[in-house]
Amino acid sequence: MIDCGEGTQIRMQQMHLKATRLGHVFISHLHGDHCFGLIGMISTFGMLKRTADLHIHAHPDLERFLSPLLNYFCTDISFKVEFHPQNPSVHELVYEDRSVEVYSIPLKHRVPSCGFLFKEKPGLPHIKRDMIDFYKVPNFKIGKIKQGEDFITDEGEIIPNAVFTTPPTPSISYAYCSDTAFCEKIIPIIEGVDLLYHEATFTEEEATRARQTMHSTARQAAEIAKKANVKKLIIGHYSARYRNKTVLLKEAKEVFENTELADDMKCFEF
Amino acid sequence: MIDCGEGTQIRMQQMHLKATRLGHVFISHLHGDHCFGLIGMISTFGMLKRTADLHIHAHPDLERFLSPLLNYFCTDISFKVEFHPQNPSVHELVYEDRSVEVYSIPLKHRVPSCGFLFKEKPGLPHIKRDMIDFYKVPNFKIGKIKQGEDFITDEGEIIPNAVFTTPPTPSISYAYCSDTAFCEKIIPIIEGVDLLYHEATFTEEEATRARQTMHSTARQAAEIAKKANVKKLIIGHYSARYRNKTVLLKEAKEVFENTELADDMKCFEF
Numbered sequence: 001m002i003d004c005g006e007g008t009q010i011r012m013q014q015m016h017l018k019a020t021r022l023g024h025v026f027i028s029h030l031h032g033d034h035c036f037g038l039i040g041m042i043s044t045f046g047m048l049k050r051t052a053d054l055h056i057h058a059h060p061d062l063e064r065f066l067s068p069l070l071n072y073f074c075t076d077i078s079f080k081v082e083f084h085p086q087n088p089s090v091h092e093l094v095y096e097d098r099s100v101e102v103y104s105i106p107l108k109h110r111v112p113s114c115g116f117l118f119k120e121k122p123g124l125p126h127i128k129r130d131m132i133d134f135y136k137v138p139n140f141k142i143g144k145i146k147q148g149e150d151f152i153t154d155e156g157e158i159i160p161n162a163v164f165t166t167p168p169t170p171s172i173s174y175a176y177c178s179d180t181a182f183c184e185k186i187i188p189i190i191e192g193v194d195l196l197y198h199e200a201t202f203t204e205e206e207a208t209r210a211r212q213t214m215h216s217t218a219r220q221a222a223e224i225a226k227k228a229n230v231k232k233l234i235i236g237h238y239s240a241r242y243r244n245k246t247v248l249l250k251e252a253k254e255v256f257e258n259t260e261l262a263d264d265m266k267c268f269e270f
Numbered sequence: 271m272i273d274c275g276e277g278t279q280i281r282m283q284q285m286h287l288k289a290t291r292l293g294h295v296f297i298s299h300l301h302g303d304h305c306f307g308l309i310g311m312i313s314t315f316g317m318l319k320r321t322a323d324l325h326i327h328a329h330p331d332l333e334r335f336l337s338p339l340l341n342y343f344c345t346d347i348s349f350k351v352e353f354h355p356q357n358p359s360v361h362e363l364v365y366e367d368r369s370v371e372v373y374s375i376p377l378k379h380r381v382p383s384c385g386f387l388f389k390e391k392p393g394l395p396h397i398k399r400d401m402i403d404f405y406k407v408p409n410f411k412i413g414k415i416k417q418g419e420d421f422i423t424d425e426g427e428i429i430p431n432a433v434f435t436t437p438p439t440p441s442i443s444y445a446y447c448s449d450t451a452f453c454e455k456i457i458p459i460i461e462g463v464d465l466l467y468h469e470a471t472f473t474e475e476e477a478t479r480a481r482q483t484m485h486s487t488a489r490q491a492a493e494i495a496k497k498a499n500v501k502k503l504i505i506g507h508y509s510a511r512y513r514n515k516t517v518l519l520k521e522a523k524e525v526f527e528n529t530e531l532a533d534d535m536k537c538f539e540f
Contacts, residue, residue: 006310032313040276
């Protein structure tokens, strides 16, 4: 989960998301709309008798003010909340497991803020079932072939690995950048990602306000997407003044065509 | 406002409730579902440039854990959050203005908890417009007549006050009792109220669980309503296990017919 504003647990219920599948929460910065939902969500997980640890990656201040709340409201929860203090001003690996790496992306906002880059690790090659059958490869050898080994027949013939495999599904990458002013420093970090979420709080008409509040315009978000050669851009975090979001979409599309609007509970496949 | 769970500010927006009309928040007890919405609501009021003080009546612990949050997240708000620490174990006047008195109602729960009794103050009598016209009472005298004075004509004739007035609209009273186990001590306090909200977390089938968690059954809520001779009962705070709430309503109605189910955003006139 990236960020956890007020009402996140309610949305999770509405979307039938399994709480048990959530292991790590990455908090971009300590403004209320990005972290006020944590205490309620943790509290509810406690009532649901969660047992797995919950890991929170955030600016060190989060632990300082969340701990007293946990000690007061969540004394009897059956799992551990583990804080991983993180320096938002450096680009570094903040989390890794066998399928994904997560890097911080230093951003430019009124308070220390960072985005997150999710890079899927390269997968294993796919097995050609027909060739496995043809050479009568025993099941216990298939794992080795996936790892790159050749196959030796009972007659001692070496069948090269390439006969049995096709390349793995290409790894995908996702970058989340919010909240931030226009910041070209992030471009090398997010270069070529499959999907970029970038905040677009205002249109260019409100460029001054964007600069003052250290937010981006839709056009600026699109410029970042274009310069970083990303495959697709999603914009969001709109100011409440835009009841009709198409003005933001139009502005972004003028610079970067493959843009879509984020919306509550909207899902994107990539 | 009574209690302020997570998402309260979102509901306020959905119901087009004016934030500026909210002056006092009464918190029954410090469980998350009754107070986690405060920080987000206050934070949003700050962004909306509220200027009027916001008064919070609650157990003293609330200030202890909310103050650090306000100091961190709401440094630039343009209004004052005033805490009124309150002892939930005594029945006393906690707030009063020219139209209403609010009393605490000590309840029985796992943590110190109290309900609130809202008593409208008696209004002024209504003026009979036709008699005012008939006696040619000047406008500046009408206030005095509302206060109970007689009227003296230019000829010196005394016209008794009763000629010009009809009795004021009867004052109404509302009692909110949540969260609480069955607790007959509250009966003298809520005696005869126009509307009683009483929690009904379980049905009688779960009476043991109700006792353990210090909640009430629908039947118990209705018994309180009956013994206190209230005019109408609203039950709420249902356990998530009841997807169909009519079982709770049915159980309550068997004891106290004039019962209704509370629901999100439902309004009751009384």
